[in-house]
Amino acid sequence: MLLDTLELTTDEFEAVTGWAAEPEGMCKGDICVPAPDTVTADGHLDVEAVASRLGMALVADPEHGIWALGPESGGQALSTAVAPELELPDADGNPFKLSSLHGRKVLLVAWASW
Amino acid sequence: MWQALHAQLESAAVTVVTVALDVDPEKARPWIEAAAPTHPSLIDSEHRIDELFGISNVPMAVWINETGTIVRNAEAAALEPSKYAAIEITDDFPESIRAVLTEMKQLPDIGEAYRAAIIDWAERGMDSRFALDPDEVIRRSRPRPVEHSRAAACFEIGRHLHEQGHGQAAIPWWKQAHRLFPDNWTYKRQAWTLASTPDGADSDKAQEVHDVYGTSWSEAFVQTGGANYTVVPNL
Numbered sequence: 001m002l003l004d005t006l007e008l009t010t011d012e013f014e015a016v017t018g019w020a021a022e023p024e025g026m027c028k029g030d031i032c033v034p035a036p037d038t039v040t041a042d043g044h045l046d047v048e049a050v051a052s053r054l055g056m057a058l059v060a061d062p063e064h065g066i067w068a069l070g071p072e073s074g075g076q077a078l079s080t081a082v083a084p085e086l087e088l089p090d091a092d093g094n095p096f097k098l099s100s101l102h103g104r105k106v107l108l109v110a111w112a113s114w
Numbered sequence: 115m116w117q118a119l120h121a122q123l124e125s126a127a128v129t130v131v132t133v134a135l136d137v138d139p140e141k142a143r144p145w146i147e148a149a150a151p152t153h154p155s156l157i158d159s160e161h162r163i164d165e166l167f168g169i170s171n172v173p174m175a176v177w178i179n180e181t182g183t184i185v186r187n188a189e190a191a192a193l194e195p196s197k198y199a200a201i202e203i204t205d206d207f208p209e210s211i212r213a214v215l216t217e218m219k220q221l222p223d224i225g226e227a228y229r230a231a232i233i234d235w236a237e238r239g240m241d242s243r244f245a246l247d248p249d250e251v252i253r254r255s256r257p258r259p260v261e262h263s264r265a266a267a268c269f270e271i272g273r274h275l276h277e278q279g280h281g282q283a284a285i286p287w288w289k290q291a292h293r294l295f296p297d298n299w300t301y302k303r304q305a306w307t308l309a310s311t312p313d314g315a316d317s318d319k320a321q322e323v324h325d326v327y328g329t330s331w332s333e334a335f336v337q338t339g340g341a342n343y344t345v346v347p348n349l
Contacts, residue, residue, distance in 0.1 A: 001270070002270060002271070002274055056263055057260055057263035057264035057266070058267070059267040059268055061271050061275075061287070064271075066274065068266075068268070068271045070264055070266040071165040071166075071258075071262075071263050071266055073258045073259060073260040073263040074259075075258065076255045076257060077165075077168045077256050077257070080252070081183050081184045081185075081249075081252055082182060082184075083176075083178045083182050083183065083184050084166045086166060088133065088157060088158050088162075089139075089156065089157055090154065090156055090157065091142060091143045091147075096156055098131065098178075101129050102181070102182050103180050104128065105127055105128040105129070105177070105178070105180060105235065105236065105239075106128075106129050106130075106131055106177070106178040106179075107119075107123075107128060107129070107130045107131070107176075107177060108133060108167065108175060108177075108178060109130060109132045109173060109175045109191055110132075110133050110158075110163055110167075110172050110174045110191075110300075111116075111132055111134055111135070111145075111172050111173050112135040112136055112172045112300070112303070113134065113136050113141040113142050113144075113307075114136070114141070114303050114304060114306075
């Protein structure tokens, strides 16, 4: 995901990544990763330190003033077989949530014009 | 093809969801309109399903059951026999074409078996031997080193720059993504397509890609080999 600043509050980081700052550390679903000394008194996050803890690559493009945060790494691509939530637009920009299909089998097919 | 399958299996409570990995959504539109799908037809310009579901090439598919559990990992997806199996390669084909066709014949020719597996799952659910239990799904998922995370981040920066009209600035970021995650063909094929000359232009498309990226799809495909190009379904 793209960031135009590393000055993020814990709420902003959670909104972007799904990882919440809890007493136990950074938590997402059932998983918590210790992340001591990464939250400041005013509720901001040391994004570089937290990204490192979570195995999320943080890549800077200083020329354009942006950063990109990669997905979590380490272990296997799937730590659970529970399908992640996925919300994507259709060709007209209307959003669609994969979870809206609970109750049906889903065959998710990746293709491209190329 | 996928629309026909969706129509066939809709009464068996199977929904096909197609996801176009197109940085430029408008490139996918003509194909979507031609298919006139009644199923969800989505656009993933950020290639998020690569990291979320282990997609590394197209076409690939993932199976998800009624409870939202993945029951089959991302694998090459086809519903029909390979068109290349029957092609006879003769000496009067140019060498470059011969090389590509030879490797095309090594691509997994699994369309009929994969279609049959989907139908078996549609009819039998988790009793189907093709529906895997969670531990097996996790075991079959690929390792995810930090290089893959970095590749995704670099690809995203490139995508953003391309979307903002800075196509040239995107190129070094996409090159980095290719170096960091060489098995991810969606990053490569997407970038190479955007380096091609416009339709109707005089210059050779493959040469333009070669000039920018030092390779082309056909060169990289022959080098990798058809047998290694995608994730062969383990049926």
